Amino acid sequence: MPDKTKAPSPAKPATSPAAKPVIPPKAGNRYLIIIIDDAGYSLSQLKPFLNLPFPLTIAVLPQLEYSRKAAEAAHSAGKEVILHQPMEALGGNNPGPSAVMLAMSDDEIRATITKNLDSLPEAAGMNNHMGSAVTRDERIMRIVLDLAKKRGIYYLDSLTAPGTVTAAISRELSLHSWERDVFLDNTGDRLSILRALDDGKKTATSKGVSIMIGHVWSAELAQTLMDIYPQLVEQGYSLTTISKYMMLQTGQGEDDVRSWD
Numbered sequence: 001m002p003d004k005t006k007a008p009s010p011a012k013p014a015t016s017p018a019a020k021p022v023i024p025p026k027a028g029n030r031y032l033i034i035i036i037d038d039a040g041y042s043l044s045q046l047k048p049f050l051n052l053p054f055p056l057t058i059a060v061l062p063q064l065e066y067s068r069k070a071a072e073a074a075h076s077a078g079k080e081v082i083l084h085q086p087m088e089a090l091g092g093n094n095p096g097p098s099a100v101m102l103a104m105s106d107d108e109i110r111a112t113i114t115k116n117l118d119s120l121p122e123a124a125g126m127n128n129h130m131g132s133a134v135t136r137d138e139r140i141m142r143i144v145l146d147l148a149k150k151r152g153i154y155y156l157d158s159l160t161a162p163g164t165v166t167a168a169i170s171r172e173l174s175l176h177s178w179e180r181d182v183f184l185d186n187t188g189d190r191l192s193i194l195r196a197l198d199d200g201k202k203t204a205t206s207k208g209v210s211i212m213i214g215h216v217w218s219a220e221l222a223q224t225l226m227d228i229y230p231q232l233v234e235q236g237y238s239l240t241t242i243s244k245y246m247m248l249q250t251g252q253g254e255d256d257v258r259s260w261d
Contacts, residue, residue: 030204040064048222050077054239059084062116063097080241081122087131125154132161184214
């Protein structure tokens with residue numbers, strides 16, 4: 001998510017396709033992947049997203065009052081769950097509990113992330129919460145990405161700032177990582193969300209898939225997604241998750257993805 005703290009007012013592990021030949025999606029297919037960050041503060045905020053009738057990923061912050069219940073509710077609703085790992089940001093904003101910080105030792109980083117992943121066994125992946133300082137640090141990100149690979153989960157770079165080392169280190173480790181294309185709710189009003197969705201659709205049209213991040217505290221987002229969903233289907237877009245899209249890339253799961261249309 002953007003580097004600001006916004007307090008509230010077991011999925012099958014995805015395996016890296018790096019060792020397998022990647023089969024591009026069929027020509028003309030366009031996929032939208034929507035991630036909802038910052039779950040764990042409030043179940044009432046989360047509920048409208050769980051009621052959405054299409055695939056969605058819920059990124060859960062660790063070690064909060066409702067983290068465990070949020071992950072369980074999302075999993076029960078058929079949504080993908082990932083760990084929303086807090087990381088140190090430039091400028092000193094507080095990333096929250098169980099964060100990875102620049103001053104940590106290698107062992108402290110491993111212990112922190114391991115604890116957080118163990119607390120969310122449903123997690124099929126992980127992305128960064130804040131992290132504009134940490135995601136530029138080669139030492140730390142090598143540890144983070146190595147843990148993701150060993151766990152058999154994917155890593156999504158939220159791209160809260162330019163200059164991250166995630167892609168380069170992922171290539172070194174033969175880990176298939178992902179990057180956010182669009183933030184849906186930087187301002188949060190309905191018109192801005194629709195404009196951001198249009199940007200995501202353009203990206204999906206040009207490269208086949210678009211990864212868009214929104215936030216559970218966004219007042220207009222869930223209803224806007226519900227309202228526009230039929231139009232997206234009519235326009236030929238398929239909504240999916242990173243895990244399902246990874247299966248699609250390796251020649252699996254076409255029917256599973258299309259069945260949501």
